[in-house]
Amino acid sequence: MKVAVLGATGLVGGRMLECLERSSLPVDQVLPLGSERSRGRAVIFRGEELEVLPVEERHFEGVSLALFSAGSGPSKAWAPVAASKGAVVVDNSSAWRMDPQVPLVVPEINAADLAWHRGIVANPNCATIQALMVLYPLHRRYGLCYFSAVTYQSVSGTGRGAVEELKGASAAYLAGQPWESSVYPRDIAFNLLPHIGSFDDQGISEEEWKMVRESRKILGMPHLKVSSATVRVPTFNCHGEAISASFEEKPDPREAREILAGFKGVEVMDDPKGAVYPTPHDGAGRGEVLVGRIRPDTGLENGLAMWVVADNLLKGAALNAVQIGEALFSGGARV
């Protein structure tokens, strides 16, 4: 099969190529696409250098799967074009996620929704994916009523420029030199920014709304109560989330640990007295969602609290997109 990758030179695009190399998809040809700015650049796939082409309609001829990670503007413009040429687009931007005609999929949770796609499938936001990967198996056993997710999100979620800004700003801070932030509105080095995406008139951020709205759609629970506070932290990769949830039935933390350990794509690291709990250093480069600190929530009825870490570029983006491709074209996602 022929696979196009739009946004191939970006951080997520690069991970998409790596995930495609390891996937169960019968990939014969990869076509890396980008904007005019990417002209002349190259990417590596299976050890070969491939030229990145500025995206044009004719490039989607014969493409079965088109993975998009070039931002909402290009996704809005090009996804219908690619779909009209017969490709299935798996779009990593927020452009199509809440469109009722477009399934929003985490294959371990709602692969069944792929049955009604019309050429475009949306890949959820990274922070939503990792929260639901642990909440869904618990929901099946105990019945989810409410959850709160407070996030600690790495700068790779913003992109390559933010990774460079954290490096430069940290070096400047340690050297006692001034640093002018250009990617973030405030200093990111040795700091915390409770600000991801723009704020609405009530002061709720875009990233917080994504957690609420995307969770409801993926779980098929339009009235699920969700609280969220999303925070950018000065780590390079992996998002952490402190999650508290309440259920119809009282969860037993020991049984919850077993349920989570048995769920494909989740790994339990939970021996806090031995300092065993997931950190961003544990999650980086891994496809699994890591969970630990599983304990009763002290303030919620039938509540459970936990700490969840995942690589935001892999399960939070590229890997989930390729798994959607596997679910569509090779009979199931490989985790």
Ligand code: 11C
């Ligand atoms: C971040 N979650 O960490 C964002 C990145 O809607 O796909 C991904 C944005 C999105 O900043």
